[in-house]
Amino acid sequence: MAQHSEQLSGEYTGIGVEIEEREGNIIVRDVFEASPAQRAGIRVGDVLVAVDGIPADELGLDGVVQHVRGPEGTTVTLRFVRPGSDQPFEVTVVRTKVRVSTVRWAILPSQVGYVRLRSFASGASADLRRALDQLAARDVQGVVLDLRGNPGGLVNEAVDVAGVFLPPGTLVFTSRDRDGNVTEYRTESGSEPVRLPLVVVVDNGTASAAEIVAGALQDYRRAVLVGERTFGTGTVLTEFRLQDGSALLVGTQVWVTPNGRVIWRNGIEPDIVVSLDVETAPPVPYTGQVVSPGELASDPQLERAWEVLTQDESPVMASGSECVACP
16 A cells, blocks of 8 residues: 555655566666666666566566565665676665656657656646647647556546646546446646647556546547557556555446446557567657657657658548547
């Protein structure tokens, strides 16, 4: 429960990396700026072999997270293998409080903006608007919103993020409980949506609140989705406190997209399917980076999203003019 609360607050005690499991390997997906991990030289794409001598394949993804996190000021020793090298290396990192920046933005070739939203922690929608303001000041002609590996978070942030791109009062999703009761969630009135052409990149790590946003943008044809089918969480987690002070998170409602699609166990299927193999570790652009064509080509999913905005002829893809929710 403490870890769940930390994720929603955007701050936790650890080393400052994001990891994922791909084909049985634990891979570093992102290294946070100014984090202990960055100072220790850990890079995106490094494959984690062991944590304090315990093989990572024995721990699994959840076990690795639990072992890497710990009290502030304590140390953890990690063994990695870097792509292109057969020699493992070890680093010992001191755990500290890590503030997670939910948003990164960059400039892709042909004046296309890139925004990565890594979670729906508190303040995510405000951070997203600030990033888009920065991109607008640089005269971008379209935006790629990267939701890959986004585990979700606060539902109100999901609705507000959808409201960045959809008109006021637009239905984002409905929630249904076992008794058939339905609750509608709509974008706030008075907010002015961003009207730039939009492509959203998703994968199997796109879950929960991130699926709400992806599903709504797809249903209204406000965005084209590129990547892989999302995780299929799609439930409201209700907290039940236990006598020993612990708690259970139990799914009590299911989420349904504006067009009636149930997210639970189904996920959201992208419009254009592009998969990544285990050898591909796309670099995460740092804030303000101008991404070169070569760097773009190292990420097939992002490159395809960029092509949708710059090369495809379909008006739905290239201009967003077919958005049924955009007056």
